[in-house]
Amino acid sequence: MSAVGAAMLDIKDLTGGYGRVQILNGANLSVQRGQIVALLGGNGTGKSTLLKAASGLIRPWGGSITFAGTRIDAMRPDAIVRAGLVQVTQGKETFPGMTVEENLLLGAYVVKDRARRNAALERVYDYFPILRDKRHQPSGGLSGGQLQMVCIGRGLMSSPSMIMLDEPSAALAPQIVMGIFQTIHRIARDGMTVLMVEQNVRMALLLASYGYVIKDGMIHIEGPSEHLINDDNVRLSYLGGTVANREAKL
Amino acid sequence: MLDYFVDPIIIGVSIGMVYGLVALGISLIYSGLDIVHFAHGEIYMFGAFIGLTLFQKLALPYVPTLLLAIVLTGLLGMFIERVFYRRLTSGGGGYTVAGMAMVVSGFGMSILLQNIAFLIWGPKALPFPVPHGMPIEIGDLALPMSYVWIIGTALVLMTALHLVLKKTMIGLAMRAVAYNKDIAYLSGINVPLMISLTFGVACALGAAAGVLIGPINYVQVQMGIGILVKAFAAAVVGGFGSLPGAVLGGVLVGVVESLGAGFISGTYKDVYAFVLLIIVLMVRPAGILGVSIKMKA
Known part of the structure; x- marks a missing residue:
């Protein structure tokens, strides 16, 4: 992995779910300071659950979540916000x-x-x-x-040091999505670390420097965005058809 | 001729303010905690008894009595919510799944509080003699000061609540928690604390109502039963969960009751509130100010 600095968010062997339904089956994910990281995957693969575990809305069953050197997996959501990690929910x-x-x-x-x-x-x-x-x-x-x-x-x-965005492009018109993504890019350039969950895989990979693909509650594929965007598995599963020229898009 | 109406209307408005204060508490708890609180009448009763005790045993003046009773009953409410209700409402992982257990627990709490009050203060109806001074004379009307105190105090409290909910960060946070606990949490709001506060404020308003009605009625153990029914009628008439609706409903119930007792028959005083309730439910089932947005100040 191309480390830019110290790991801001470090998730190890995370398990969890709702009630008795297990969603996360040992997910590992790490976000470096100053990075934009994309978390990709289909419906019901555990993307949102992972974010909710990180923000404290659901208590993980096992594994660890470390933010800026502190374990946060047993903290209340408001305490996690105070620590500098904020989630923007879907919807x-x-x-x-x-x-x-x-x-x-x-x-x-x-x-x-x-x-x-x-x-x-x-x-x-x-x-x-x-x-x-x-x-x-x-x-x-x-x-x-x-x-x-x-x-x-x-x-x-709250001027957090890291923000987690759950599907910022969901149910929005393409021009609007473009505007929002440009602003996310600007926010990141101003020093914010960003973890974004996206269904809009191509756009997300154009913006992010690193990507994770989650499947059945585990990280399935990971790598720098330019690798993922050319990865046959990712292309077949999520991008569909050919991959558009990267420069033309942003 | 007009005077025949003015008198019962003023009395109705002031009694209605008392209903409104209790209904406000019920609506606050409903919007903030998703609990329909059936022991709220007993909170009102406790407020009245605590006020009476402070007034007689400590010989405090009326205003400090009122304030102290409000604070103490608010704290009592926060204790009850934290110890008894919260575990019932957090079963679903939040505070939003308040099922049948919560309803039954509310009734249980009502009986428990009545019996505790019975053990402390006994079964007798106690007078709450407050020397408010001579009635105000407006034209031919002699308006007893107790009614002026009720209307004045209730208006002050309602305005204060409105301003807190509208203008302060704590008030915004309470409304945020009422609307969406997850988003409130993610905004960095201490949700459990706001829930405690909401419940405490609701109980404090109930206590104020109890201390205000004391000088007009007697203070007794069963006084919570009647008010609960009236306050529910008020809350439903105004639109359940709406705060301005609770006040409006309270005043309407009070005035209708007072006019009915004055012009039809005093024997059926309790009937008029429910006639009003049924009519409103038939014409506008969501209540007069029926709401889709919770804790709208």
Whole structure:
């Protein structure tokens, strides 16, 4: 693996699931500081479960999750946010009775200093200028793309050192997806470590430097993106047909 | 002629505010914890008894009595939720799966609290004599100060709740938890703490209602049963889970009851609230301000 720095997130032999249904069967995954890593796989393979285990929403059954040198697998989700690891869930869920700005401010709940909260708010508005125009509107009336911006923005509000995005492109029009991906690229360039789960494999691999393919709750294939994108298995399973020219896409 | 109406309406509004405060608590708990809390009448009863004890044994003035009773009952509520209810609601991995066990437990808690109150304060209906001073005279009307206190205090508390939920980070967090506990968690909110707080605030409002009604009615062990039914009627009329709805429903129930007792017959005082409830359910089953968004302040 092409190590860029110290491992930010290190997941080892992770098992877990819901109730009695086991989803994760010993997954291993590692994200280096400053990297964008893509986690790919079909429906029901354990992508979201893995993220939820990392963010503390579900308690893993076994294995370990280490973030920035600290074991986080027994910590509550709010403590994990305070440690600097934030998850943006799938489904573009906001608090619809609240304005865009209130939604964003809640993301900075762990930040007690008002000036720092406002600085974070400005940064989010800088990434997503449209949200500044809509700041006083209830989030319930936003379009899908804007909802996704609120969700990602809310995730950035606590100024985490790493963000995990669960299908940021799901159910969005291609142009919107392009915009969101460009912003993710910008966020990463500004120093954020990113782990993103995607169904949109080609786009994800164009953005990420490293990729994992998960199958039946285990990491099936892993490698640098340019290898994965040319890997016959990945191509056959997820990309379908020929692979488009990389430069033309981004 | 008009005076015939003004008097029962003012009385109805003030009693309705008491219903509204209890209904607010029930709605807060329902939206925040997904629990229909059947012991909330007993929280109101405990608030009244705690207030009475502070007022008589410690000889505190009325306002400190009110505030202290609110705080103590809030803490009692947080204790009850943490020790008894939480384990029942966390079975599904969160706080959202509150099944039949929770409902039965609420009724059990209601009986338990009645018996504890019986052991502490006895079976007798106790007076809560507060010297509020002479009635205010408005034209031909003589409005007893107890009613003014009820309306004034209830308005202050409701405004305070509204401002906290709307303007403070804690209030935003409480609403966030009511709406979606997972997303609230991922925003870094201490969800269990917010649940405790929500329950505590709901119980505090119930206690305020109890201390406010004390000077008008007697304070007694069974006083929670009647209010629970009225408060539920109020909450449903206003739209179950809606906070402004709870207040509106409370006032409507109070006024309808008071007008009915004044102009039809006092014997059937308790019937009017339910006639109103049935009519509202027939015309608008979700309640007047029926909500899709929880804890909308």
